[in-house]
Amino acid sequence: MSSRQGGxxxxxxxxxxxxxxxxxxxxxxxxxxxxxxxxEHLIARPPAFVTDEDLWLDSEAAALTELNxxxxxxGRGVVEMTTVDYGRDIAAxxxxxxxxxxxxxxxxxxxQGKFADGIVARHSDEQIVAWMxxxxxxxxxxxxxxxxxxxxxxxxxxxxxPRAGVIKASSGLDGPGAGEQRVLxxxxxxxxxxxxxxxxxxxxxxxxxxxxxxFSAAGVPSSSVLIGHLDFRPELPYLLEVAxxxxxxxxxxxxxRKYLSDQKRVELIVGLxxxxxxxxxxxxxxLARRSYWPAYGNEAATGFAYIPGKxxxxxxxxxxxxxxxxxxxxxxxxxxxxxxx
Numbered sequence: 001m002s003s004r005q006g007g008x009x010x011x012x013x014x015x016x017x018x019x020x021x022x023x024x025x026x027x028x029x030x031x032x033x034x035x036x037x038x039x040e041h042l043i044a045r046p047p048a049f050v051t052d053e054d055l056w057l058d059s060e061a062a063a064l065t066e067l068n069x070x071x072x073x074x075g076r077g078v079v080e081m082t083t084v085d086y087g088r089d090i091a092a093x094x095x096x097x098x099x100x101x102x103x104x105x106x107x108x109x110x111x112q113g114k115f116a117d118g119i120v121a122r123h124s125d126e127q128i129v130a131w132m133x134x135x136x137x138x139x140x141x142x143x144x145x146x147x148x149x150x151x152x153x154x155x156x157x158x159x160x161x162p163r164a165g166v167i168k169a170s171s172g173l174d175g176p177g178a179g180e181q182r183v184l185x186x187x188x189x190x191x192x193x194x195x196x197x198x199x200x201x202x203x204x205x206x207x208x209x210x211x212x213x214x215f216s217a218a219g220v221p222s223s224s225v226l227i228g229h230l231d232f233r234p235e236l237p238y239l240l241e242v243a244x245x246x247x248x249x250x251x252x253x254x255x256x257r258k259y260l261s262d263q264k265r266v267e268l269i270v271g272l273x274x275x276x277x278x279x280x281x282x283x284x285x286x287l288a289r290r291s292y293w294p295a296y297g298n299e300a301a302t303g304f305a306y307i308p309g310k311x312x313x314x315x316x317x318x319x320x321x322x323x324x325x326x327x328x329x330x331x332x333x334x335x336x337x338x339x340x341x
Contacts, residue, residue, distance in 0.1 A: 019338040021077075022136070022165030022196065023103045024093045027341065033103055034076030035308050036333035038282035039199065039228055039252040042067070042080050042096060042104070045087030047115060047146045054289045060092055062295035067100035069294075070304035074312075077103040077333065078304070079284070081199060083168050084151075085116040089143040090162050105337060108135035108190075109168035110183045112201055115146065116170070117179040123151050125182060132190035135164040137341075165337065167191055170201035171211060184211075188218040195339040199226045199250075205233035212245040222246030226282055226336055229253065234260050236271045243277040248336050252284035254311055255292070255302040262311065266318050269328070278324055282332050283307055 020027040044057040057063070070078070082088040090106055097104040109132060110116035120128065131151040135141065139161020141153065169187040171180050191198055198220065202208045208227045215225050228250040230239060243249060251269065253259055269281055285307060290296040294303045302310070308329065315325045 018340045020341055021103070021105065021334070021337045022163055022339075022341065023097065024090060024106050024162040025097050025103075028103060030334050030338040033330070033334050033337065035074050035329040036077030036079065036103075036337075037070075037075070037284040037304065037307060038079050038226060038333055038336070039081050039250055039284040039286050040078050040304070041082050041286070041288040042078070043087070043089045043092045044082045044288065045089070045143075047085070047087075054291050057288070057290065059296070060096060062293060063092075063096055064099050065295035066293055066304040067096060067102045070308065071100060071102055073305040074308040075102065075304065077105065079105045079107070079166060079199065079333075079337070081107045081166075081168060083107055083109055083111050083116070084141065084144070084149050085119055085146045086111050087143070087146065090140045091142060094162050105165040106140060106162065107166050107168040107199065108132045108140065108164035109187055110170060111168070112170040112172055112203065113177040113180045114172075116183065117177070119146060119149050119151065120179040120182055125186060127152055128182065128186040129189045129193075132167055132186060133193050136167070136190070136194040136196045138163070140164050165196065167194075167196050167198045168200070169198065171203065171207045173203040173206055175207045175210065184214065185218075188215065188220055191220050191224065195224075195341070197224045197226065197336055197339060200228045202227060202229050202232075205230050208233070209238070209242050209245070212242055212247045215247070216245055223248070223335060224339070226250050229286070231260060231265050231268070234264055234268055236268055239268060239272060240275055240277070243272060243275070243280050246280070248280050248282050248332065249277075250284070251281055252286045254283060254285045255287075255306050256285070262314060266311075266314050269315070270318050270320065273320060273324065278320075278327055279332060279335070281328055282336060283311065283328055
């Protein structure tokens with residue numbers, strides 16, 4: 001059984017003192033990362049073919065309001081999963097982290113193929129790997145329109161630049177397209193060279209188990225992998241099968257009741273905990289629409305404060321206990337995000 005029950009940041013790992021979490025403001029000790037959301041979006045400017053204005057997250061003021069609310073309810077870290085193909089703005093993330101005091105971890109890599117294929121097709125496999133490695137190790141490229149984004153420009157990368165702390169790869173419905181497959185393979189090589197964690201997009205939880213097997217076969221440590229959006233498939237036997245591979249499971253659709261009730265999400269987490277897999281579940285809301293944010297004027301929306309506030313209460317009420325809830329909100333993100341640079 002591949003369970004990772006208990007243990008916060010350091011455990012018995014002899015390299016614990018060397019393990020860091022890489023934020024946009026620099027490396028921090030693992031223990032400095034408190035309650036953390038594992039998959040969110042703060043600033044996103046999708047490519048031109050995306051015409052839904054609800055997906056346009058361009059207000060730093062709104063993002064700062066959400067981060068301040070998050071921090072006021074005990075939140076300390078956010079993994080910001082917007083990639084260059086979807087309008088990542090690393091400079092804005094720096095400003096938001098400085099203003100809010102919340103640790104922000106940025107992503108290199110790519111979203112699903114419908115956003116990323118145009119960029120991927122313009123670059124060789126070697127260029128994609130080199131770019132991912134540079135963004136983690138040296139510095140991330142500045143914001144640019146995805147239609148013309150050049151991974152090889154390199155001018156804005158250099159010592160002192162904010163760096164990415166996680167590598168993103170994706171698969172589409174029922175499996176990766178050709179471009180997505182290239183990104184998955186590049187992510188494996190970039191992880192080997194940097195040791196940075198990997199976070200994935202699955203399309204409504206399809207091909208999640210296959211992603212886990214792919215990374216395992218490629219030699220990526222299972223504890224460094226987070227398979228995303230698995231609460232789109234609320235079937236405990238399937239989730240247990242994924243958990244047995246040792247990867248982390250993204251329950252990252254909290255508050256989206258149109259897909260599943262949060263009570264059912266909590267019940268599934270309890271089931272995973274009873275099977276010894278509490279240490280592999282990472283929570284978030286993936287709030288990639290304006291309509292999910294109170295800060296954009298939607299008073300009924302839950303926002304970033306929902307998980308450290310209401311969801312924490314639900315987890316306690318379900319019997320997970322204070323230590324178990326702390327494991328979910330703090331220990332598990334620490335264990336996944338930490339690496340020896």
